[in-house]
Amino acid sequence: MLEAINLAREGMQRGDGGPFGAVIVLDGQVIGRGWNKVLQTNDPTAHAEIVAIRDACVRTGNYWLENAHIYVNCEPCPMCLGALYWARIKYLTFAASREDAAKIDFDDAFIYEEICRPVKKRSLITKQCGRQEALEIMQLWPTFNLKQQY
Numbered sequence: 001m002l003e004a005i006n007l008a009r010e011g012m013q014r015g016d017g018g019p020f021g022a023v024i025v026l027d028g029q030v031i032g033r034g035w036n037k038v039l040q041t042n043d044p045t046a047h048a049e050i051v052a053i054r055d056a057c058v059r060t061g062n063y064w065l066e067n068a069h070i071y072v073n074c075e076p077c078p079m080c081l082g083a084l085y086w087a088r089i090k091y092l093t094f095a096a097s098r099e100d101a102a103k104i105d106f107d108d109a110f111i112y113e114e115i116c117r118p119v120k121k122r123s124l125i126t127k128q129c130g131r132q133e134a135l136e137i138m139q140l141w142p143t144f145n146l147k148q149q150y
Helices: 002-014 048-060 078-086 098-102 109-116 131-138
Strands: 021-026 029-035 069-074 091-096
Touching: 002 021, 002 029, 002 048, 002 069, 021 048, 029 048, 048 069, 048 078, 069 098, 078 109
Parallel strands: 069 091
Antiparallel strands: 021 029, 021 069
16 A cells, blocks of 8 residues: 555656556555556546556456455545456555545546436436447457457
8 A cells, every 4th residue: 555655646746647546466466556647648547546457457468457456545436446347356445535535626426426327317418329330340249250258
């Protein structure tokens, strides 16, 4: 956890982004490190957890991080929490809470609320189109010879 906190401090002091850091450990070895790089990269998805997951996947050569443990200095936002599940990370340990983050203007409450709303009631104006064409491509997947299940 202290390494995640130190990464958060160092990244923030360099001006890379907000005060967030993450470390991924597997079998007692650090396999991924990350800190918030939103400002450095102009990428709103470059949160510490996402950066650490990308680092760990490159280092391990695998897009699944089963049985890994991620340490983050703050409770993950909805995007990062989803990424932890997609990466199949098994353990999450965080220090500060999302309420603590909200006190320094990193408030994700709105996103948590939006996710639970029906699509038509979300503030993001959403419409659906091209479903049939999309389904035609998607239905090719089960018989695609280069398919790799994930």
